[in-house]
């Protein structure tokens with residue numbers, strides 16, 4: 001059993017099944033966390049959805065979930081050609097939603113607000129160095145149209161893939177919206193990924209164009225984006241014909257003649273009008289690569305109509321968006337959270353979006369709260385890892401600033417431990433603001449399980465209940481729902497939903513097996529363990545597959561292992577997660593070398609080199625926190641690595657497991673650092 005318990009002692013873990021030991025324990029969890037926080041009367045009074053309206057939505061969805069989504073799609077989105085069929089399940093689990101309808105995402109996010117609120121701010125941007133730039137809906141629309149025209153002029157057509165590798169910026173949103181406008185499928189690659197990761201993604205997507213910047217600011221340093229693009233394309237990159245380069249850091253990057261074009265020069269001559277391309281609802285809006293349990297990241301393919309509906313409604317329901325809100329989701333656009341709650345959901349609702357480029361501690365630990373004060377942020381959405389990091393820096397930092405405009409707080413990316421939840425509640429929320437803990441995934445496209453803040457009381461550490469139209473279950477390994485409250489099992493989604501992934505780019509077989517194979521196409525398997533308490537509240541226990549969650553970022557253990565074994569001195573590697581106070585999980589690697597195992601300073605130098613090697617292969621987020629060099633891995637006689645044992649060792653636990661079946665039991669002491 002994978003002991004997912006990054007926050008020892010905060011709450012007891014329910015039994016979580018793992019791939020490894022396919023037994024679902026029936027040990028019921030004893031929940032220590034029993035505090036309940038109902039929304040304040042003041043919040044409820046103004047909330048878009050109160051308990052009655054929420055109950056009505058649930059009832060409508062339960063009665064007929066396709067009719068429910070059909071009604072909402074008609075009422076909430078602009079359709080150039082209305083759809084007649086809501087759900088096509090003839091190729092299940094390749095579901096299609098609103099398939100004969102045509103729409104355009106950028107029209108829904110921009111054009112439809114121009115008449116009513118064209119002069120309202122769509123984006124408030126602040127760079128790490130303090131530069132501020134704002135865009136009204138009209139201005140944003142104009143910039144998107146100019147870039148869309150520019151991209152078209154470079155030969156990009158409907159369905160072509162465009163890789164976006166930009167700093168977290170207004171321009172990143174402009175680039176995404178511009179692709180959407182002309183029906184190009186974007187694939188945003190997080191700026192923290194290495195040249196080598198970027199290259200893999202460009203190749204897998206078969207992208208024609210890259211949109212990048214000379215650099216971005218992060219932690220006082222320049223992130224060398226253009227340099228990484230040059231490196232990624234140096235070995236050919238046959239599909240790429242052009243690179244658009246935004247001038248951001250202006251530190252003099254070389255431009256490749258005939259391939260590289262400056263954003264500002266290219267846009268200078270473009271029209272501020274661009275007719276949108278009306279695409280099928282199923283047209284791929286974007287690919288976003290994420291880690292799975294094998295070495296190769298998967299290109300998660302999202303649709304146009306269904307995706308937008310999910311992003312739009314979840315933003316409205318969970319964040320209670322109002323016309324005067326300033327919504328700040330701190331996630332980079334390189335992640336799904338930045339797609340759905342920076343680039344698409346809030347804009348389609350006509351809200352004002354805050355974007356901050358840099359690190360939370362530049363120039364000091366008060367930066368986030370200073371931004372919240374100065375930009376009048378009303379809704380703040382971040383990750384538990386950030387909350388824990390800010391919490392460690394001390395409450396004097398938030399206390400220096402006026403946070404009185406805040407009215408709602410959110411959390412995403414990993415289970416939030418009750419200590420962090422209570423700090424968020426007390427120090428940032430002044431014990432008044434609702435906290436929405438939102439469970440979802442790159443694959444789900446939009447928030448799935450979360451409290452509707454004016455209607456659902458919260459419990460620290462629980463993401464509460466599924467949103468209307470989302471149907472979940474906790475099942476055992478035979479697929480039977482577990483019924484006893486608190487009993488752990490696999491979290492599954494039992495009915496299709498509009499914003500669900502459509503496939504894995506170029507590998508539909510993998511889509512079908514990875515998400516639907518386990519229970520014979522009956523359920524979407526999320527890959528998380530969870531349990532439901534007597535009130536129907538969901539408690540997520542973490543991944544049950546070989547996926548780590550490091551600072552809210554998803555990493556495949558095999559991805560890190562492949563990066564390690566690509567180093568000439570490494571023969572074999574096994575990577576596991578270990579609990580980490582701030583990051584949630586840290587990367588712990590056991591490495592077997594070719595030839596003699598060094599000790600002392602030589603070993604230290606090699607460990608350092610291996611960490612850098614992983615950063616170079618994948619990106620800094622994947623750098624192992626610990627590397628232990630050893631002579632062998634614990635393997636069963638059939639040659640299977642006993643990861644469970646490695647996880648115990650990484651946690652520093654005493655080994656109480658039976659190791660008599662190991663081929664090499666003596667190795668255990670050495671792996672534990674005692675040999």
Ligand code: WT7
Nearest residue numbers: 412413414415437438439440441442540543554
């Ligand atoms: C995995 C998905 C889309 C959110 C950003 C991460 C974990 C996400 C929560 C939460 C407990 C959570 C799950 C999930 N996760 N939100 N509120 N409580 N766990 O997206 O990279 O696709 O990772 O993040 O383990 O499977 P992602």
